[in-house]
Amino acid sequence: MYYMATIEGTVRIPPYKFGENLEDVAIETLNEEYTGKLDKDSGLLVGVTDIEHIGEGVVIMGDGAAYHDVVFKALFFKPEQQEIVVGEVIEIAEFGAFVRIGPMDGLVHVSQITDDYINYDARNASLIGKESNKILQQSDKVRARIVALSLKGKSIRDSKIGLTMRQPHLGSFDWIEAEKRKIAEKKAKS
Numbered sequence: 001m002y003y004m005a006t007i008e009g010t011v012r013i014p015p016y017k018f019g020e021n022l023e024d025v026a027i028e029t030l031n032e033e034y035t036g037k038l039d040k041d042s043g044l045l046v047g048v049t050d051i052e053h054i055g056e057g058v059v060i061m062g063d064g065a066a067y068h069d070v071v072f073k074a075l076f077f078k079p080e081q082q083e084i085v086v087g088e089v090i091e092i093a094e095f096g097a098f099v100r101i102g103p104m105d106g107l108v109h110v111s112q113i114t115d116d117y118i119n120y121d122a123r124n125a126s127l128i129g130k131e132s133n134k135i136l137q138q139s140d141k142v143r144a145r146i147v148a149l150s151l152k153g154k155s156i157r158d159s160k161i162g163l164t165m166r167q168p169h170l171g172s173f174d175w176i177e178a179e180k181r182k183i184a185e186k187k188a189k190s
Contacts, residue, residue, distance in 0.1 A: 001077060001078065001079060001080070001083060001085070001102065002046070002075060002076070002077055002102070003075075003076055003078065004049070004073055004074070004075055004076075005042065005073070005074055005076055006052065006071060006072070006073055007071070007072055007073075007074055008069070008070070008071050009030075009069075009070055009072070010067050010068065010069055010070065011026045011029050011030055011054075011067070011068050011070045012029065012065045012066075012067055013025055013026065013029065013057065013065055013066045013067075013068060014029075014064075014065050015064045015065055015066075017029075018066070022054060022068075023051045023054060026051050026054055026068065026070055026072070027048050027049075027050075027051060027072070030048040030070070030072060030074075031047055031048050034048065034074070035047050035048070036155065036156075037154060037155075038151060038153065038154055038155055038156055038158075038159065040151050040152070042076050042078065043076045043077050043078025043079070043151070044076060044077045044078070044103055044104065044156060045074055045075075045076055046074075046075040046076060046077050046102075046103055047074065047075050048072050048073070048074045049072075049073050049074065049075055050072065050073040051070060051071070051072050051073075052071040052072060052073060053070065053071040054068050054069075054070050054071075055068050055069035055070070056068070077102045077103050077104065078151075079101065079102075079104065079106075079146055079149060079151075079161055080146065080149075081146055081147075081149050082145060082146060082147070083145070083146045084143060084144070084145050084170075085099075085101045085102075085106070085143070085144055085145070085146060085163070086101070086141065086142070086143050087099040087100050087101035087102075087106070087141075087142055087144065088100050088139060088140070088141055088142070089136060089137065089138050089139060089140045089141075089142060090105065090138065091138060092120075092125045092126055092127060092136065092137065092138055093120075094110075094120040094122070095109060095110060096108050096109040096110050096112070096113070096127075097113070097127060097136055097142075099142060099144060099163060101144075101161070101163075103156070104156050104159065104161060105156075105161070106144070106146065106161035106162065106163040107160070107161070107162060107163065108142075108144060108163045108164065108165055109162070110127060112147070112162075112163065112164040112165060112166055113127060113129075113134075113136060113165055113166070113171070114129050114132060114134055114165065114166060114171065115166060116129035116130055116131050116132045116134065117129070117130040117131070118130070124137070125137065125138055134171070134172070134175055135172075136171075136172055140172045140173075140174070141172070141173045142165060142170075142171060142172050142173065143165070143169065143170050143171065143173065143176065144163035144164060144165045144170055144171075145163065145164050145165075145167065145170060146161060146162070146163060147162050147163065147164045148160065148161070148162030149161055149162070
């Protein structure tokens with residue numbers, strides 16, 4: 001999910017930043033340029049954390065800025081197919097629940113919430129299991145598994161993450177705890 005990578009590149013330091021701490025300005029500039037960018041292979045760049053090496057600057061005529069070769073460390077977020085993730089429900093819709101997992105959002109379609117038939121309660125913005133009475137609402141903490149993944153384009157808006165909560169030990173943490181209590185009670189009785 002999260003990992004660090006070392007990247008080589010060039011950073012443009014504008015003339016109005018001359019005289020300031022070069023590494024701090026380089027980190028700030030690289031973050032402005034790359035944070036939030038999505039690459040199919042690397043994932044989403046969350047932030048530049050450290051400069052390992054910064055070379056001599058070169059000024060290009062007509063620009064006035066200094067260009068420095070740089071080696072920097074960056075934090076990436078890359079969801080993986082079949083990965084178990086923990087997130088927070090940020091929105092409930094008639095067709096499912098949007099879950100924030102790190103800096104991206106995934107969708108749990110109603111067919112992937114439980115084995116139960118799900119009813120949508122628009123008044124309370126919740127999804128309710130018909131037989132189990134399991135309730136899923138905004139702000140619920142959940143554990144889910146990534147079942148569909150499409151990282152496209154250069155931003156997270158074009159990407160899609162499909163989630164499921166139908167297997168054991170997945171779903172709302174309240175459901176998981178209730179299931180654990182049930183199992184413990186059964187063991188205590190036998």
